[in-house]
Amino acid sequence: MSYDPEKSVGASADLKKKSSYDSFEKSLEDNSNSAAEVSNEKLNFIDRWAGKLNAETKGIELITDEEKTESSVLNAATMWLSANFVIATFSLGALGITVFALSFWQAVLTIIFFALLGATPVAYFSVFGPKLGLRQIFLSKYLMGNYAMRIFAFINIVACVGWGAVNIMASAQLLNIVNNGACPPWAGCLILIVCTILVTFFGYHVIHAYEKYSWIPNAIIFLIIIARMSMSGNFEFGEMKGGSVTAGHVLSFGGTVYGFATGWTTYASDYTVYQRRDSNPWRIFFGILIGLYTPLVFTLILGAACATGTLKDARWNELYQTKSISAIGN
16 A cells, blocks of 8 residues: 555644644633532532522523433423412403403403413423523523613513512412401411512422422312302303404403413523423423413413303302402302
8 A cells, every 4th residue: 555645644634633622622621620619619608508408509590401401391381380270360361251341252262362372482482491501581682682681681570570469469368268357468468478489499490399289289279169160050151242342352351361371481491491402392392382371271261250250140249349359269
């Protein structure tokens, strides 16, 4: 075999490139390890204490591939299942009857369509969690810039406070009613706020563990409500009316349902960032869509069904006017 000096030089250059690349990669790894060691040393007392309690200590930082250990979409799906299987969703469904003056079937059709329309963006943006490892609001930095992201974050905080107030007050009223007034609304608010802080303090993993099962007692309560509603004989379908006024009411109620459902979009990827990067995006999309859409439709329709009783029974109407939909649910 003849000696080819050009091939020899090329092979030598390739070896040098490989050696240089290996050295660079090792340097990156060493720097990463050194940075991790420094970071660990700088952890304050609260972070170390939270770490021992298995609480999440990361904020908006990138979730690395090594930290993405989840492969089941069930945790993310049940997260949305429990978050929407609540009294606030039930109360919202009642508005179709009591505020927008729709018949039961008009409310049902509006709920089915607009809930799907609102849940789809949440499922879509959840797909970005495993791929990018970033929280939803922080992702907007790469689309709109740093200052726009801050504006979005501020608006999201305001929305969180608003929805938190709605959820807390509705639940506090329910506690007051089921305890025959022994638990005043202010005390109910304090109890709920403290319980919420305790769960959310631990972050991603504990929230997922809690939400995985918290829908079960709510499901039992809603089944009891269905039974009592059936026994009361106060349910009625109402009259299907047409016209521009009804169309306006349908769009208004539909916008309310859509806003409630799609409002979760600002948290979409937050609850999938620990999913493995190679997770099937279609599996995540449909898993989240089913996990969110199912409780929305069920609970909204149940709220609308119970609200029809206010049109037939004067006592129910009085309870609704004085103590809101929570009294009817009781």
